[in-house]
Amino acid sequence: MTRDIIDSHAHLNDPAFSRDLPEVIARLQEAGVSAVINVGYDVRSSREAVAQAYNWPVLRAAVAVHPHEAATFNEESARVIRSLALDRRVVAIGETGLDYYRNLSPRRQQEEVFRWHLRLAKQLNLPVIIHDRDAHQDVLRILREEGRALRGVVMHCFSGSWEMARQCLDMGFYISLAGPVTFKNAVKVREIAARVPLDRLLVETDAPYLTPEPYRGQRNEPANVCLVVEGVAAARGVAVEEIIEATSNNARQLFRLD
Ligand code: NI
Numbered sequence: 184m185t186r187d188i189i190d191s192h193a194h195l196n197d198p199a200f201s202r203d204l205p206e207v208i209a210r211l212q213e214a215g216v217s218a219v220i221n222v223g224y225d226v227r228s229s230r231e232a233v234a235q236a237y238n239w240p241v242l243r244a245a246v247a248v249h250p251h252e253a254a255t256f257n258e259e260s261a262r263v264i265r266s267l268a269l270d271r272r273v274v275a276i277g278e279t280g281l282d283y284y285r286n287l288s289p290r291r292q293q294e295e296v297f298r299w300h301l302r303l304a305k306q307l308n309l310p311v312i313i314h315d316r317d318a319h320q321d322v323l324r325i326l327r328e329e330g331r332a333l334r335g336v337v338m339h340c341f342s343g344s345w346e347m348a349r350q351c352l353d354m355g356f357y358i359s360l361a362g363p364v365t366f367k368n369a370v371k372v373r374e375i376a377a378r379v380p381l382d383r384l385l386v387e388t389d390a391p392y393l394t395p396e397p398y399r400g401q402r403n404e405p406a407n408v409c410l411v412v413e414g415v416a417a418a419r420g421v422a423v424e425e426i427i428e429a430t431s432n433n434a435r436q437l438f439r440l441d
Pocket of ligand 1: 192194222278389
């Protein structure tokens with residue numbers, strides 16, 4: 184069976200893949216994954232994402248400094264991220280946003296760096312991939328203030344309530360779902376999976392993190408996006424093909440993959 188699944192968010196630039204990337208790429212192609220957005224989280228990984236997107240045609244890059252690293256963000260990082268973002272293999276700015284769960288950088292700095300990335304995305308007319316952990320209200324407020332004229336917004340690994348999802352949908356954002364949709368206790372995520380309009384839905388792995396069932400606990404990889412698709416299809420009570428077609432069309436349009 185020919186499949187055409189797009190993993191909207193993975194980190195093959197993570198050191199977890201430094202030893203066996205060719206095998207990981209072979210497995211995702213065997214699984215029917217036709218494109219992976221390889222997402223940067225600091226200057227090094229953003230550079231790596233772009234380099235890998237030249238080595239492997241199935242990969243495209245997103246570049247940014249993650250909120251965890253916001254405290255290290257300086258003029259030099261801004262210069263490098265901006266110049267990487269101009270590369271033709273880069274299809275989005277991300278991941279950027281706020282993380283109040285781990286608070287690895289002071290909140291004020293996270294906000295400043297988040298706003299910088301949103302402005303860059305607007306200038307370059309690129310979509311933006313948002314990381315939001317326990318910071319829903321501030322993320323929405325900042326997107327409301329800065330978000331006008333953004334080409335597209337992806338709420339990556341969406342973890343909010345349906346109420347939050349509805350606010351995002353009202354603002355025209357995409358909701359991207361990951362491995363947790365397969366977790367036994369993730370009732371809330373399955374409710375989101377069942378209710379988000381198909382034309383707003385994306386799927387992702389966030390590899391090497393968030394490994395879906397039944398492989399939870401092992402390193403995650405893009406081939407496992409099939410399990411996410413199955414989880415979403417089960418939550419909606421539809422065929423996997425319907426989810427694949429919709430999410431791939433959405434990703435192709437949003438990231439201009441053709
Ligand atoms: Ni990520």
